[in-house]
Structure formats: structure tokens, C-alpha cells
Amino acid sequence: MSRRVTLAVVGATGQVGAVMREILAERAFPVDQVRFFASARSAGTTLPFAGRDVVVEDAEGADFRGIDIALCSSGAASSRVLAPRLAAAGALVIDNSSAWRMDPDVPLVVPEVNAHALSGVVKGIVANPNCTTMAAMPVLKPLDRAAGLRVMVAATYQAASGAGRDGVEELAAGIGDGASARRLTFDGSALPYTTGVKFPVTLAHNVIPLAGALVDDGLFETNEEKKLRDESRKILELADLVVSGTCVRVPVFTGHSLALTLGFARPLSPEAATEILSRSEGVVVHDLPTPRLAAGRDPSYVGRIRTSDAFENGLSLFVTGDNLRKGAALNAVQIAEAWLARG
């Protein structure tokens, strides 16, 4: 990659934007010029990058000409407006919101899994999957290739940072301290248990079996559960994959985990699955994959790989990954790298 590009980060002041800036520096992404965009509220502030301060521009009304690649992480509503404007100005838009993921003319890409889908860019937009689905994709693709994935039952353990910086603050505010929290052993209301803002009830020292919001699809499922199904099918190119998910928020700051029970078309032993995963890109096989292990690191960690008799050719396993890095910022940067590598 000798070419150096003009790169935009839209939503640069947000939580994912911050991790994007960090990862661009870590990976020495070939930036010629960088431009940071945010809402009017943050415009005019500066953010450091590559040893100098970059002034944050107001995305609304900005002149986007000259941008080669735009990493967008400014939310779905904003993205519906900004992504087409950026693309019309000539940028490849890599969008982290849910706005474009299910558009048939927008590839939904995890580079280790379906980089070839980048040939399907017709609107100038590529979508980044949601953070929960993402952790599982680098694990599921090689297993599907080996044995034909047919069904996935998923129970998730999703971190507060998946709900943004406000989610992190809401969890932190509820924690109190260990000595007080211990009183919850005999009474769950010994500390305040109330309606939350980012979460429906207090997340601290709790588990909330409703990540996201209920969607009106007649299935009584959440938008997180629907994304897990729809996005898994699109990324894995398995239109008929059965996905039955329960999306649960846990009192963890970063690191989304999934307990997966899988059924395959052909036999796949735990030993064979372990061998395949141990040489799969973006995956680390680990005895005890936990969010504390994954937070701040790049790969999806997978473990507890064992036979399940719930399905013919069944396997159970546990996956965890950093929802801000691979689950958002890292994958967006990796899409940009894959795009440049295609020339």
C-alpha cells in the first residue's frame, strides 16, 4: 500500500471515534491528510492525531470533496443523510451504524469472512456489522466452511459500552463500592434499583434480558436479536440460517460475549473445530475467553468448544470480543485496508 489517502472520521469525538483514531495510529494507516467531523456542538475543538492537533469540523454543510475514505460512526439517523453526501463527493463510506447494513446494494463486510463482497460496492457505501454479531463471525465462517452451519442458538452477554459513552457512565454510577454492593446478596433492592436511561433498569450488579429495544415484528424480539439473525445470514451468505438469539446486557464495561449452540450439516468434532479455529484469522482459541481478557485487544477469543446433543452434528462454544475494537472501530479500519489492498 504505497498510496496515501485523505481520510475522514465522522463522529470523531464519540467513543467509537476515539478508538478509530487510536487504531489508525496503531496500525500506521497510510493517511496523507485526516479530517475529523462531528456535530455542531463539538465543531471547532481539536483532537490530536499523528503529532498535531486537528480541528473538528461541523459535518453538516461541510465540503466533503477530496475525501478518499470516510469512517462514519455518528449514528443511524445522521448516517442516512451524511453517507450519501460523502459518497456523492467521491468518498468510499465505511459506515458503523445500522442504517445501511441490510441494503442489498451495500456490502456488509468482515474482512476475514467476506472481503470479496467489496466488489459489490455500488452506492459508495460499505456497512460495518453490529458489535454482537461481529464477535461471532470470524469463528463461525471457518466452521461453516468445514461442516455447513445450519442453526445457531445464541445467548449473549453484552457490555455497557455497546450502548455508548452514556451506557458506560450509567453503569459506573450504579456500581457504588464492593462493600456496599455486598448487601445485595440478601436483598436486590439494598442499593437503588430504578428505571434507567440507556438501560431499562439498573445494570450494576444485575443482568438485563433485553438488550436493545423490542421491535414490532410479531416475534417479541429485540432489534439486537433481529440484527444478529439478519446480519449473520448476510455476512455468512447463508440465507436460510436459523438464528435464535436472546440478547442480554451484563455489568461489564467492554467485551461482548456469546454462548453459542450450533448445528451443522456434516459431523464436526470439538477437536477438529479447535484445530480449524486455532489457525483462523482474527481468532484466538483460549481456555477461558472472558470480556476482561478481550477488552483492549483485537481478536475474537473462543473456548469451551464441546459436543452438544441439542442438534445433529452439534457443537457448543463461547466467544468474546472487544465490541469497540473488532466490534466497531477495528473492523472499519480493516475494511479500509482491504479496500486499499484491492487497488
Place this chain on the structure above:
Amino acid sequence: MSRRVTLAVVGATGQVGAVMREILAERAFPVDQVRFFASARSAGTTLPFAGRDVVVEDAEGADFRGIDIALCSSGAASSRVLAPRLAAAGALVIDNSSAWRMDPDVPLVVPEVNAHALSGVVKGIVANPNCTTMAAMPVLKPLDRAAGLRVMVAATYQAASGAGRDGVEELAAGIGDGASARRLTFDGSALPYTTGVKFPVTLAHNVIPLAGALVDDGLFETNEEKKLRDESRKILELADLVVSGTCVRVPVFTGHSLALTLGFARPLSPEAATEILSRSEGVVVHDLPTPRLAAGRDPSYVGRIRTSDAFENGLSLFVTGDNLRKGAALNAVQIAEAWLARG
């Protein structure tokens, strides 16, 4: 119940023993005389009960004659010795350990589910199920009765107090405070992440996909996962029930939860399941069943009841219950009440 009994609590100074003493008082259990037993270390101390102080006796070498019912919660090794001695002295032993649960001559009882099994007492011992299995039983039995349960995929969210008082202290010690813990958002090792004593690694702000210890059954499952299968089959009287569990510890003090995906022999709509559960004993249907809601309360809370296409006639739901109350102490007292009601 006009009869008043001589009741023993063995392991009276422990965490479950404390909840047993509280529940006996709450429910005005018909105690004539109470005796508290513990290990030599605690013998001679006193515990309050019904307005007076009761001296704790050393269980080893004690004279058990005259005891009608003994609630035992002193661990499996101790119970293997004490339960037969108590039974030989004429007591009905209700044992909370794993020692006797799978003995074919020992009923494993959840009164709402299989009180009739009390007719099978042949050794003078009745076993109390493990706390994770327990939360699900009052929910699964009425659904099985309606539609024939065939398969259960379970991912659990198990609280620290399931690992005893030391588990609670280990979690509390790791919590620090919210302001510090927030740093884990970008680095899971920003606070100490180490090998634990009751838990394999730090549980605070984490999720550990290994509750219990791995058993050498060739299945690479934990003893918690094995108990969930074996005890569910015995209590529900479904020898062929397929149970595929992943037992996970979460940073919650009390309240074990399960995300369940179920397959039935006959159709069962979410509406019908909800209607059945709303009139089932020991069950409360709730929009958002969480451990913080359940801790300190008696019922199993169930919600998120919806169709799953993972199995023919499939349903998904989420259950949570207090692992110290219904999961241990309450169920033991309820077994004693059911025994007395039989006369």
C-alpha cells in the same frame, strides 16, 4: 399442621443456613424445639431464633436422637457422613448438597413440581436440587405438562453467592468503585485481572464461561452443566430429555438466571405458555425478570416468552430466581412443609 416438630439446621452458621433460619421464622414453621449444628470451629457460639439465643452444637459426635426433621447445608463431604447418622437417629434429612441427589433411593424434590416423589423416601433422606436447576423447574414442569418438553438449550448467568460466602467476598473485593472500573472500557487489565480462589479468574466486571469445575466425562462439561442435565431429568421425570447447557458466572451477588431455548412434542404458543405460567405455583411472569428483582424474593420470575425456530414447537424464555432462597433454603423448608402435610 397442628404438629410441632424438633428441627435441626446443620450448617446453621453458613450463608444458606442463615437464610434457612430467616425463612423458618418468616413462614412460622411449626417448630417445637430447634437445634443448630455446625463444625467444631463454630460450636459454642449462639444464634438468635424466635426471641432466644440457641447455642450452636458441634455436629461431629452429637447425639441426634429426638430430631424429627434436619435441614442439612454443610457441603457434600460432610453430608455423606452426617445424613445417614441423622436418618439412623430417626430424622427426615433434607439435604442441600450434591451428595445424595442422584441416588435412586433418594427423592430429588421441588414441591410445586414433584411432591409425590416424597413417597419414595427409603433412606430417610430427601435431596434439594442445585440452585441453577431449581430456578427453571417451576417454569418447565407446567410447560412440559402442556406440550411435552423434549430439548432444552440453556445458557446461565450465575451469581457469586452460588459459590458461598467466600464467593461473595471475592466478588466484592474485586469491584473497587465505579469511577475506577470505568477505565476497563478501553483495557480489561486496567484493574487487576488475576487467578481467583472461588472463581478461576477475577469475576468483578467480567463474565466467566466456566461455573463449577470441569468433570472428566469426556464431554468437556462442568459439574454445573452435568447437574443441570441429570437433575432436570430426575425432577421432571423425563429420562430422555436433551439438556445442552453452558454455565457462566456473572458479577451479580444473588440471583441465578437462565436463557432457555426449548423444543416441545406438541405446539405451544407464547400466549398459551404465558397464560399457563401466570397461574403456576412459585412462578411470576414479568416483563423484565432480573436477578436484582429476584434477590430476596421467593418466586421464579419468567419473561421474554417468545417463539423460537431453533426447534419444532420451539419457545425461548428467560428465568431468574434467588439462588439462596428458592435455590436452596426456601425449597428445603418447603420440602419439610410438604412432608408434614403428608402426615
